[in-house]
Amino acid sequence: MFITKYIKDVYNGVKSLLVGMKRTLYYFTHHKEIITQQYPDNRDTLVLPERFKGEVVMPHDENNEHRCTGCQACELACPNGTIKVIFKNELNAEGKKKKAIDKLVYHLELCTMCNLCIEACPSDAIKMAQTFEHSVFDRNELTKILNNPGSKIMDGVE
Amino acid sequence: MITGSTIIFYLLAALTLTCALLSVSTRQIFRAAIYLLFSLIGIAGIYFWLQYEFIAAVQIVVYVGGIVVLIIFSIFLTQQAGEKLAKQKLDRKIFSALAVFCGFALTMLQVYQHNFNNAATTSAPTVADIGRKMLNVDQEGYALPFEVISMLLLAAMVGCIVIALRSKPETK
Amino acid sequence: MWSFSNIANNLHEWLSNTFNPTMTLIIEMVLAGVAVIGLFAALGLVLVIMERKVSAWMQIRLGPNRVGPKGMLQSLADTLKLLVKEGLTPNGADKFLFNLAPFIAMIVAMLLMAPIAFAKDFQLWDLNIGVLYVSAVSSLMVISILMAGWSSNNKYSLMGAMRSGAQIVSYELSAGLSVLAVVVMTGSLQVSDIIHSQADGWWIFKGHIPMVIAFVTFIIAVTAETNRAPFDLAEAESELTAGFHTEYSGMKFALFFLAEYVNVFIVCAIGATLFLGGWMPFHIGNWTAFNHVMDYIPSSIWFFGKTFFLIFVIMWFRWTFPRLRIDQLLNLEWKYLLPISMINLLIVTAMAILKWHF
Incomplete structure (x- = not known):
């Protein structure tokens, strides 16, 4: 019947609108349950998700040793040339010449935080940090050298 | 003054x-x-x-x-x-000016010949008065003209529907 | 006792004692104009911050919280920004009409202020066709939108203007019919008569269910008439960038923005006057003590309280419902609102003749 369908339509329409309005009224009256992060105010207590990717860093241990062998896998994996590996020759304990990294240059301004370099690294030398306040006044500051000065490769990492 | x-x-x-x-x-x-x-x-x-x-x-x-x-x-x-419209031809301009002048002359003639009542003697009609006059069937009522005009509107609406229906394809 | 009508009367007496009648009239006109402009500015500031706070709280956010205490001066900062921005006029635009359109919007909003009773005996112009005047002048609102849309010489603007034209012309019908329900009950078009007829109870309570239906259709129709979400097709951001005011910037844009908010205030004031008794306090039958307490609250607070409640309801709509498509919009009006309000008007007329209301 047309007229019963019409009335049912109007009734259902009004009812569904009221359900929506009830929901927003609940939110309006419970504005202590804010879900947004009040970012600059809560810098100290800010908890980022585990998988958040901020920038590439190279962890060093207490003897200033890193795990990078200079295999260039990260440089090859990077889709936009963010990482450059610069080598130097080093003498090892037996007096033999050995290739080692001098600088691992990382261009933060080019990085898209795609995580491909970390996955490519065979010796887990680099990882993603959770820092995100990257803005600087001089662009040169964004070109970073990941290994600490005077650092050398950890023993037993090939 | x-x-x-x-x-x-x-x-x-x-x-x-x-x-x-x-x-x-x-x-x-x-x-x-x-x-x-x-x-x-x-x-x-x-x-x-x-x-x-x-x-x-x-x-x-x-x-x-x-x-x-x-x-x-x-x-x-x-x-x-x-876009701008094209300029009108001179004879068309003259003709429309003449038509406007005739209409104006007719109106002014009526205005000058009509014997106006002084505004002080007539009171401003209220909405209720207008409504009563409009739906009155007595000697001074306007019910008949009112209904006749609504017939005109009905005819216009029927015309609209006919025009709108014509372009519909016949085959199903 | 301080009240708006006392202040106005004292001012009038003082002016007529100091100046001759013509001078008094001119000064009073200027004062009324200044008061209306001041009200506009205040309303713009208050309603913008209110909208932003309401929207934020309904979406579980904080909203503006940097400028001033709790962000309450945010709209002042926005106004300053808009004032110093450059008002561009596009090259291909019809410059005269392009610059005229925002002013038409403002003038129409100002004209609509005239018959609104802000407090007891405090009204600019109590003309005997008050409600008809409002619905007549509010039909001019569409002109400024059409003008802005055409003269911008921009496809988006034109589309927005046409949508808003179709929308306003169709929703005016059901708004008018629901206003008529109150007029039928009162038997007068004058605003002060309508308010006085609600001394023993507001129409929404006195008129049973038909009046509630009329109130709901009125609110829906005026939401559409003021081009607010969920009926904001004329300026649908995701489809038409900003619709009819795409090309406007700086103060000319601000005038459109202000006119929208003032129009919201005006339609809510009209709704409060017709259905919620304007400045009439809330009275319950024979509860004399309760009624006395209610009388003690100033009439202007009653008026503004009711109006801002309705504004809140319209904002509530905006931040709850998704935007309608144009065919849904026209279906809602022509298939639902219009037949319902017509039948409703018939029932209200029968009620008025048989005296079924309180």
Whole structure:
């Protein structure tokens, strides 16, 4: 019947609108349950998700040793040339010449935080940090050298 | 004797006439519609000045809110923005000026021959009076003309439906 | 006792004692104009911050919280920004009409202020066709939108203007019919008569269910008439960038923005006057003590309280419902609102004749 369908339509329409309005009224009256992060105010207590990717860093241990062998896998994996590996020759304990990294240059301004370099690294030398306040006044500051000065490769990492 | 009231009247009359003149002389069709609108608003203003608020409000509802909006809509659907209309031929201009003059002369003749009642002797009709007159079937009622005019509207609507139906494909 | 009508009367007496009648009239006109403009500015500031706070709280956010205490001066900062921005006029635009359109929007909003009773005996112009005047002049709102849309010489603007034209012209019908329901009950078009007829109870309570239906259709129709979400097709951001005011910037844009908010205030004031008794306090039958307490609250607070409640309801709509498509919009009006309000008007007329209301 047309007229019963019409009335049912109007009734259902009004009812569904009221359900929506009830929901927003609940939110309006419970504005202590804010879900947004009040970012600059809560810098100290800010908890980022585990998988958040901020920038590439190279962890060093207490003897200033890193795990990078200079295999260039990260440089090859990077889709936009963010990482450059610069080598130097080093003498090892037996007096033999050995290739080692001098600088691992990382261009933060080019990085898209795609995580491909970390996955490519065979010796887990680099990882993603959770820092995100990257803005600087001089662009040169964004070109970073990941290994600490005077650092050398950890023993037993090939 | 110049009072505030006469100054307002002349201002309204000047607005109405200037906009009416601009409306027929401009070559941008949308501007013509807007000038027509201001001219009609000026007339509504004169009704307000005469303190016949009902007529003024109806003037705005019917002419400004209804007819001019329809005109503007048809301009929107048919014309290109920023184009000017072609200049009219001289004989056409002369003919329309003559037609306007004849109409004006007829109106003025009527105005001068009619014996107006003094405004003080008639009271402004209220909305209730107008309603009673409009739906009255007595000697002074307007029920019959009112209904006849609604027949005209019905005919117009039927015409619209017929025009809208024609373009529909016959086959299913 | 301080009240708006006392202040106005004292001012009038003082002016007529100091100046001659013509001078008094001119000064009073200027004062009324200044008061209306001041009210506009105040309303713009208050309603913008209110909208932003309401929207934020409904979406579980904080909203503006940097400028001033709790962000309450945010809209002042926005106004300053808009004032110093450059008002561009596009090259291909019809410059005269392009610059005229925002002013038409403002003038229409100002004209609509005239018959609104802000407090007891405090009204600019109590003309005997008040409600008809409002519905007549509010039909001019569409003109400024059409003008802005056409003269911008921009496809988006034109589309927005046409949508808003179709929308306003169709929703005016059901708004008018629901206003008529109150007029039928009162038997007068005058605003002060309508308010006085609600001394023993507001129409929404006195008129049973038909009046509630009329109130709901009125609120829906005026939401559409003021081009607010969920009926904001004329300026639908995701489809038409900003619709009819795409090309406007700086103060000219601000005038459109202000006119929208003032129009919201005006339609809510009209709704409060017709259905919620304007400045009439809330009275319950024979509870004399309760009624006395209610009378003690100033009439202007009653008026503004009711109006801002309705504004809140319209904002509530905006931040709850998704935008309608144009065919849904026209279906809602022509298939649902219009037949319902017509039948409703018939029932209200029968009620008025048989005196079924309180």
